[in-house]
Amino acid sequence: MSETARAAKKSIPEPELMSAGHTACQGCAATLSMRYALKGLGSETILVIPACCWTVLAGASKRTSLSVPVLHAPFAGAAATACGVKHGLVSRGDDSTTVVAWAGDGGTFDIGLQSLSGAADRNEDILYVCYDNEAYMNTGIQRSGGTPRGAWTMTTPEGADRPKKDLDAIVEAHHPRYFATATPAFAEDLVRKFKKAREVKGFRFIRILSPCPPGWKYDPEATVRYSRLAVQTGLFPLYEVEDGNFRLNRALTPRRPVSEYLAGQGRYRGLSADSVARIQAEIDARCAGLEKR
Numbered sequence: 444m445s446e447t448a449r450a451a452k453k454s455i456p457e458p459e460l461m462s463a464g465h466t467a468c469q470g471c472a473a474t475l476s477m478r479y480a481l482k483g484l485g486s487e488t489i490l491v492i493p494a495c496c497w498t499v500l501a502g503a504s505k506r507t508s509l510s511v512p513v514l515h516a517p518f519a520g521a522a523a524t525a526c527g528v529k530h531g532l533v534s535r536g537d538d539s540t541t542v543v544a545w546a547g548d549g550g551t552f553d554i555g556l557q558s559l560s561g562a563a564d565r566n567e568d569i570l571y572v573c574y575d576n577e578a579y580m581n582t583g584i585q586r587s588g589g590t591p592r593g594a595w596t597m598t599t600p601e602g603a604d605r606p607k608k609d610l611d612a613i614v615e616a617h618h619p620r621y622f623a624t625a626t627p628a629f630a631e632d633l634v635r636k637f638k639k640a641r642e643v644k645g646f647r648f649i650r651i652l653s654p655c656p657p658g659w660k661y662d663p664e665a666t667v668r669y670s671r672l673a674v675q676t677g678l679f680p681l682y683e684v685e686d687g688n689f690r691l692n693r694a695l696t697p698r699r700p701v702s703e704y705l706a707g708q709g710r711y712r713g714l715s716a717d718s719v720a721r722i723q724a725e726i727d728a729r730c731a732g733l734e735k736r
Contacts, residue, residue, distance in 0.1 A: 454631050456482045465508035467500045470663025472653040472670060473574045474500065475627035477509075477545070480572065480651075483637025486511060488541045489528055493521040493555060495547035496581045497574070519554050521546045522562040525569045541641050544571045548589030549579040552608050563617035563646045570640050570647045573610070576655040584658045593718050595660070595710040602713050611650065615684060620645035623683040626652040628670035632681060632692055643685075652679045660709025672704040677730040695730040 460481035467474045473496055481488065488511045492498055498515060501507045516524035525544040532540050544562075546555055551573040559571060578596050579585040586596040588608035595602055615622055621643045625633040633651070640647045654670050656663045673679035676699045681692040701723045705711045714722075 455479070455634050456485075458482070458486075460484075460486060460488075460510040462508045462510070464506070465500050465502060467496070468655075468657055468663070470654075470656040470666040471496075471500075472627050472651075472655065472666050473497060473547075473576065475630075475666070476574050476625075476633070476651045476653055479627060479630050479633045480543075480637045481509075481511065483634040484511075484541055484543065484641050487539055488512075488543060489514065489532075491516050491521055491525040491528060491542065491544045493524075493544075493546050493550045494518040494581070495550050495574075496576075497545060497547070498581065516544075518550055520558050521550055521555050522558040522567075522569070522571055525571070526562050526565075526567045529567065529569050542569045544569060546571070546573055547580070548573060548575045548577060549587045551575075552588035552610050556613075559614075560617065563614060563619055563648070566620070566645045568644055568646070570649070572649050572651065574651045574653040576653045576658060577607070578655075578658050580655050580658045591722075593711060593714050593722070595713065596658075614648050614650075617646070618687065619648050619684075621647040621683070621685050623649045624652070624679065624681055625649055626670045626674060626679060626681070628667045629674065629681060629693075636683060639683075639685075658710070660712075661707050665707065669704065669708070672699065675699045676701045676704045677726045678704055680730065680733055682733065689736045691733065695734055698726075698730065701726055 461478045465474055490511060490513045493516045501509050501513055521544040525542050529542040575589050577589045579587050584596050585598045586603050590596055590603045591607045593602045621640055623636040625636050652673050654666045674681055677695050678701055683690055702719055
C-alpha cells in the first residue's frame with residue numbers, strides 16, 4: 444500500500460454504520476454518500492428520510508442496512524419532522540444526538556422546500572442533507588428543480604429547457620450556521636464536513652452531488668469518475684460557509700473542460716456544440732464569482 448493510500452485510510456474512520464444488503468443499483472453514489480456521511484456523524488445519529496431512493500435503499504424493518512435509527516417522513520416534511528424529533532430528544536434531556544434530514548433533490552429543491560426554509564429561518568438544530576442526483580430517480584427519472592438544462596429525463600425527452608435551480612443561493616440566503624458541498628469522489632473532504640456539521644449547533648446544510656447510473660445513463664463503474672470530474676471541471680465546486688465565512692476547499696483553476704464531464708452520459712446525448720459552449724461559459728462565470736468571494 445502506498446503512503447498516500449495509508450494516509451487516506453487513517454483519515455477516514457473505520458467503523459461501518461452501513462452494511463451490505465441494501466437495495467441500491469450498481470454504482471449508486473447515494474449509498475457511497477451515506478456510508479461516508481455516517482463515518483463522519485457517528486452512531487449518535489437519527490436519520491429522517493422522506494420519499495426518495497433512500498426510502499427503499501435502507502431495506503425493510505429489522506433487516507435494514509443502516510445501524511442508526513431511521514424515521515420515514517412525508518415527502519414535503521423531512522425538515523419539519525426532523526425538527527420535531529430534535530425537540531422531542533431535547534425535552535428528554537438528550538442534546539447530543541444529531542438529527543439528520545436526508546432527502547433527494549425532489550424532496551429538497553421542490554416538494555420539501557417550504558419546510559426546509561422554515562427550519563433554516565428558525566435556525567433549528569438539525570442537519571439537512573440533500574443528495575442531489577438531479578431528477579426524481581425513485582419514480583422513473585422525471586425532471587426536478589435540480590435537473591440541469593439540456594439533460595434528458597422521461598418528462599423532458601428533448602432535454603430540460605430550464606436551468607437548474609440555484610438551491611445553494613436559496614439556502615445561503617437563510618444564513619445557516621454551516622453550509623457545505625460534497626461528493627463521494629472526495630471522501631475525506633465529505634467525512635470531514637460531516638464531522639464538522641456534527642459539532643455545530645443550529646441549522647446546517649450539506650448538498651452532495653450524487654451521480655446516478657440509470658438516470659444519467661452511464662456504466663456503473665464510472666460513478667466516481669463523474670463525481671470527480673464534476674469538481675475538476677468547476678461544475679460542482681467544493682466549498683463551505685461557516686457563520687458567513689466562505690472557504691473554497693479545492694482550487695477552481697486550472698479546470699478541465701466540461702465536455703469531459705458531459706461525454707458518456709446518455710442524458711446529454713442530444714446536446715449541440717453551442718449548448719456545450721453555453722454550459723462552459725456558465726461554469727466559467729460562476730467560478731469567477733466564487734473566486735472573488
